[in-house]
Amino acid sequence: MTIKDIAKACGVSVSTVSRVLNDRPDVSDENRRRVLDFIERTNYIPNNSARDLVRTKSDSIGLVVRGVGNPFYTDIIRAIEQEITAAGFTLVMQQIGESDDEVKSGAVMEREKRLRGLIFLGGRFDYAPRDLALLNIPFVCCAYSNRYGTLRAEEYSSVSIDDEKTACQAVQLLIDSGHRRIAALLSRTDDRSISQLRYRGYTKTLADNGIAVDESLVLCADSFDIRGAYRAMKRALAAGTDFSAVFAISDVMAMGAMRALDEQGRRVPENCSVVAIDGLEVSDYITPRLTTLCQPTEEMGRRSAAILLDLVQGRGENRQVILSTTLRQGCSVRAL
Amino acid sequence: MTIKDIAKACGVSVSTVSRVLNDRPDVSDENRRRVLDFIERTNYIPNNSARDLVRTKSDSIGLVVRGVGNPFYTDIIRAIEQEITAAGFTLVMQQIGESDDEVKSGAVMEREKRLRGLIFLGGRFDYAPRDLALLNIPFVCCAYSNRYGTLRAEEYSSVSIDDEKTACQAVQLLIDSGHRRIAALLSRTDDRSISQLRYRGYTKTLADNGIAVDESLVLCADSFDIRGAYRAMKRALAAGTDFSAVFAISDVMAMGAMRALDEQGRRVPENCSVVAIDGLEVSDYITPRLTTLCQPTEEMGRRSAAILLDLVQGRGENRQVILSTTLRQGCSVRAL
Numbered sequence: 001m002t003i004k005d006i007a008k009a010c011g012v013s014v015s016t017v018s019r020v021l022n023d024r025p026d027v028s029d030e031n032r033r034r035v036l037d038f039i040e041r042t043n044y045i046p047n048n049s050a051r052d053l054v055r056t057k058s059d060s061i062g063l064v065v066r067g068v069g070n071p072f073y074t075d076i077i078r079a080i081e082q083e084i085t086a087a088g089f090t091l092v093m094q095q096i097g098e099s100d101d102e103v104k105s106g107a108v109m110e111r112e113k114r115l116r117g118l119i120f121l122g123g124r125f126d127y128a129p130r131d132l133a134l135l136n137i138p139f140v141c142c143a144y145s146n147r148y149g150t151l152r153a154e155e156y157s158s159v160s161i162d163d164e165k166t167a168c169q170a171v172q173l174l175i176d177s178g179h180r181r182i183a184a185l186l187s188r189t190d191d192r193s194i195s196q197l198r199y200r201g202y203t204k205t206l207a208d209n210g211i212a213v214d215e216s217l218v219l220c221a222d223s224f225d226i227r228g229a230y231r232a233m234k235r236a237l238a239a240g241t242d243f244s245a246v247f248a249i250s251d252v253m254a255m256g257a258m259r260a261l262d263e264q265g266r267r268v269p270e271n272c273s274v275v276a277i278d279g280l281e282v283s284d285y286i287t288p289r290l291t292t293l294c295q296p297t298e299e300m301g302r303r304s305a306a307i308l309l310d311l312v313q314g315r316g317e318n319r320q321v322i323l324s325t326t327l328r329q330g331c332s333v334r335a336l
Numbered sequence: 337m338t339i340k341d342i343a344k345a346c347g348v349s350v351s352t353v354s355r356v357l358n359d360r361p362d363v364s365d366e367n368r369r370r371v372l373d374f375i376e377r378t379n380y381i382p383n384n385s386a387r388d389l390v391r392t393k394s395d396s397i398g399l400v401v402r403g404v405g406n407p408f409y410t411d412i413i414r415a416i417e418q419e420i421t422a423a424g425f426t427l428v429m430q431q432i433g434e435s436d437d438e439v440k441s442g443a444v445m446e447r448e449k450r451l452r453g454l455i456f457l458g459g460r461f462d463y464a465p466r467d468l469a470l471l472n473i474p475f476v477c478c479a480y481s482n483r484y485g486t487l488r489a490e491e492y493s494s495v496s497i498d499d500e501k502t503a504c505q506a507v508q509l510l511i512d513s514g515h516r517r518i519a520a521l522l523s524r525t526d527d528r529s530i531s532q533l534r535y536r537g538y539t540k541t542l543a544d545n546g547i548a549v550d551e552s553l554v555l556c557a558d559s560f561d562i563r564g565a566y567r568a569m570k571r572a573l574a575a576g577t578d579f580s581a582v583f584a585i586s587d588v589m590a591m592g593a594m595r596a597l598d599e600q601g602r603r604v605p606e607n608c609s610v611v612a613i614d615g616l617e618v619s620d621y622i623t624p625r626l627t628t629l630c631q632p633t634e635e636m637g638r639r640s641a642a643i644l645l646d647l648v649q650g651r652g653e654n655r656q657v658i659l660s661t662t663l664r665q666g667c668s669v670r671a672l
Contacts, residue, residue, distance in 0.1 A: 029466075036469040059663075070619075071407055081431060093429045095417060112426070226621055252618075259621040280586075282407075285562055285595040287624050 010034045015085070058114040061308065063093045064102045067120035067224070071252065072278050072297070073121055075145060079301025080119060087309050089116070100225075103127070117312040118305050120144075126192045127151050138311035138318075142304040143295070145320060148192045157311065159304045159321045163194050163277075166293050167201025167209075170275045171247050173291075175209050177272060178336030179245040181219040185257050187224050195224070198249040198277065216241050219254065221255035224239060229256030237264045244336065245273040249301070251283040251292055258286070258332075264270050269334035271328045279328055289330035296323050342361075346370045355362035378625060391433070394450040396482050399429045399642065401439045402458035403560070404633065407588065408614050409457055412479060415637025423645050425452070434560075439463070443470035453584070453648040455640050462528045463487050474654070478640040479631070481656060484528045493647065495640045497655045499530050499613075501535025502629050503662050504544075506566075506584050506611045509663070511545050511629075514580040514672030515609060518542070519553040521568060521593050522562050522585045532587040552577050557589065565592030573600045580672065581609040587619040587628055594622070605670035615664055625666035 003021070007014045012031050019027045027035075039102050061084050065073060077093070084091045092113050096105050102123040109115060118139040126148035132139075132155070141158035150250065174182050184202045187195035203213050216239075220231035238262060248254035254276035258268055268288055276283070277285040279294025303321055310316030339357070343350045345395050355363045355370040401409060413429070418585050420427045428449050432441050433542040445451060454475040462484035468475075469492070477494035511519050520538045523531035539549050552575075557568035565584065571597060584590035590612035594604055602608050604624055612619070615630025639657055646652030 036466070071410075077431070093431070094427075095413070095429070162577075188602070226617060230621065253619050255618065259623070259625075262623050263384050281562060282591065282618060285566065285591050287595070 001313055006035065006038060010038050020133050026105050054070070055056050059089045060092050060113050060115050061089045061114060061305075061312070062106060062109045062115040062118045063091055063264060064106050064109065064118065064120050064123075065095045066100065070122070070224070071282065072250070072282055072295070073143075075297040076121060076274035076301040076304075079298045080121075080142070080305045081086070083302050084304035084309070087305075089309070089312075099185065103131055103134065106139065110135060110137055117308045119308055124192065124195070125149060125194075127156070129155065132156070134300070138308060140304045140308045140311075143300055144194065145322075147197060153320060154318050157304075157307050157318045157320065159300050159307065159323065159327050161295050162270035162322050164201040166250070166277055167247070168205045169325070169327075170277055170293055171202050171205040172209075174245045174247060174273060174275055174333065175211075177245075177273065177333055181214070181217065181243040182211075183236065183241065183243040183244070183246045184221055184249075185219045185221065185229055185246055185253050185285040187228075188220055188222060189218065195249055202247055217243055221256075224250060224253065226252050226256040229253035230260050231256075233257040233260035234263075237261070237266070243272070245275070245333070248274060248276040251276045251278040251280040251290060254290055254292070255283060255286065256333075258290075269332050273333040275333055277325070279325075284328065284330065288332045290328075291330040291333045292328050295325055299323060342371065342374060344448055346374050347567040348498075361464060364591070395425045396428050396449050396451050397425045397435065397648070398442060398445045398449060398454045399427055400442050400454065400459075401429060401431045401590040402436065402438050402456070403434050407616055407618065408631070409479075411633040412637040412640075415479070415634045416457075416641045417458065419638050419641035420645070423641075425645070425648075435604055435636075439471065440480060442475065446471060446473055453644045455644055459487060460528065461530075461533070462494070463642065465491065468492070474644060476640045476644045476647075479636055480530065483583075484531060485548075489656060490654050493643050493654045493656065495636050495643065495659065497631050497661050498658050499533035500537040500540070502613055503534035503564075503583070503585070503596070504541045504615055505661070505663075506629055507538050507541040508545075510581045510583060510611055511541065511547075511611060511667065513609065513669055515546055517550070517579040517581070518547075518554055519554065519572065519577065519579040519582045520585075521555045521557065521565055521582055521589050524531060524556055524558060525554065531585055538583055540550070553579055557592075560586060562588050562592040565589035565597050567592075569593040569596035570599075572615050573602070579608070581611070581669070582608060584612040587612045587614040587616040589670075590628070591619060591622065594626075605668050609669040611669055613661070615661075617663070620666065624668045626664075627669045628664050629661040630664050631661055635659060 003014055005019050007017045015037055016031050020032050081091050102120050106118045116135055117137050119142050121142045123144055127146055128150045131237055143160055145158045145160045186199050189199045207214055219232045219236050221228035246257055248257055254274050261272050268274050276292040280290050283290035338351050343353045352367050354369055356368050382573045395494050399618055404545055438456050442454045455478050458479045459480055463482055479496055481496045496575045520597055522535050525535045542549055555568045555572050557564035582593055584593055590610050596627050597604055597608050604610050612628040615628050619626035
């Protein structure tokens with residue numbers, strides 16, 4: 001059935017049917033009603049969908065997001081969506097849990113949705129070539145790199161900050177303010193994620209400044225969420241751990257720590273300085289405003305999408321992009 | 337037209353057509369080109385896909401999320417995803433902007449992804465029957481209702497709180513603490529959204545307590561985000577508006593207001609009490625912890641998915657569910 005058949009059956013012009021299908025306002029209520037009723041009765045589907053179905057190449061780009069609750073991802077997702085949509089592609093998003101395998105999810109999606117390319121938002125840092133054998137389409141790792149993996153540079157693309165270097169800057173900022181007993185609040189020290197990378201920046205900077213790592217100052221929350229960070233800080237305070245500053249690997253974790261400090265009567269920054277990495281909007285509205293190194297989230301999303309579109313359209317090679325962070329000076333650090 | 341007709345018209349074998357339709361590699365470029373051109377010219381729909389299209393045999397459930405940056409949605413989305421996946425269906429998510437039309441997006445998705453059902457997370461409160469004529473599948477409005485619309489109860493499903501009643505509870509809580517000059521921080525008073533509904537609860541509760549509405553205490557941010565709320569509160573403080581308490585229609589807006597109050601040297605709750613609606617996790621970690629009426633986000637997502645699955649599998653009727661909120665007592669309200 002074509003648009004002409006509908007027009008004939010409804011006793012209206014072809015352009016009227018077209019206007020109804022495109023949801024344009026310049027149609028009388030009666031004609032709209034008549035066309036929509038007919039369409040509903042006959043389950044007519046506009047031609048372009050039919051064409052989509054048989055076209056071998058879909059226009060879908062997949063986005064696999066790991067760790068749905070991460071507020072850090074919001075701006076990145078928006079930027080990716082805008083870029084992909086503006087290029088005439090459709091973004092199909094899938095959220096997976098902290099412990100799910102993003103590559104396997106992506107591979108299933110590739111087949112089910114006939115994807116042209118994939119963006120992974122959050123994932124493991126240790127891919128080996130055989131992990132990626134299931135993927136037959138280009139992909140970009142967004143907000144993380146393959147730091148612990150064995151992929152060759154021409155085998156993957158990524159857009160991220162230099163996690164270790166950024167952690168060095170954060171810790172150096174505390175040292176420059178006179179702090180030497182600096183706690184690190186992280187998930188784990190050996191999980192091959194941003195937690196391990198940022199922990200490396202912490203230990204390196206302490207070493208560079210002649211400060212020995214004190215194991216009791218390494219607070220492992222074993223999670224990335226606000227509650228886990230709160231609990232880890234509570235435990236440290238209950239144990240009487242002595243420190244004048246905290247480097248938190250994320251804004252969310254810093255906020256959890258600040259609540260625990262507050263409950264213990266330790267004011268930030270008067271009794272304890274706090275610095276973090278991420279630059280969430282909300283951490284700029286809390287009291288005291290958090291001092292943090294901001295990731296360029298919008299640019300991260302935009303660049304990831306641009307690289308993938310280049311790859312999909314055969315215009316570019318795989319590449320790894322490292323973006324810079326910027327310091328957002330809040331009120332959570334005090335000079336000793 | 338059958339696959340045989342295509343084979344005949346293109347001068348190829350039936351199995352070649354089949355291979356092209358199934359996107360198999362073992363076809364010469366020339367034959368693939370010929371078949372695809374013919375299909376595109378004639379708008380042929382493969383039989384099985386055509387059947388799927390009209391009988392909706394896919395396993396996909398669509399989720400249209402309006403207002404991507406809303407942290408309130410995180411838990412709801414997770415609950416919906418778990419419920420849909422556990423039932424053996426696939427959740428396809430699409431995010432749309434504040435001003436996009438969720439029904440139109442849903443209708444396009446219905447056709448393109450051959451959906452079995454739709455969940456709208458955030459949307460207009462004023463659907464008329466003809467707005468929904470384009471949808472041929474069951475749908476559930478999650479976190480909002482059709483309060484200002486004209487749909488009959490059997491035409492739609494929804495899971496939400498009673499926004500007006502919840503606002504009444506929040507404002508009554510302030511009045512019971514001795515406050516009478518209570519500011520309302522909202523988006524707009526006439527936008528047919530939760531903002532208008534919660535504003536109605538505000539005016540009703542004031543009236544019930546013999547307090548006249550003072551226009552200068554109605555702070556319209558014209559947006560739902562933290563920055564807009566911050567600016568609206570800044571303006572009110574700059575204008576010297578006199579109030580002892582603020583009812584914010586959302587936690588995010590309350591956090592923006594608290595920043596503005598803090599910058600003006602007005603401490604919460606000593607110099608100004610604040611109460612809100614939503615119950616975000618993060619607002620329980622700020623100082624002072626926000627007193628707020630919590631929406632049962634997980635239950636909201638779970639119930640929305642369960643109702644939709646019932647509808648999709650022909651096991652249930654449309655229904656509207658109203659869930660209760662619970663007070664989370666923080667430290668942001670002081671008795672006068």
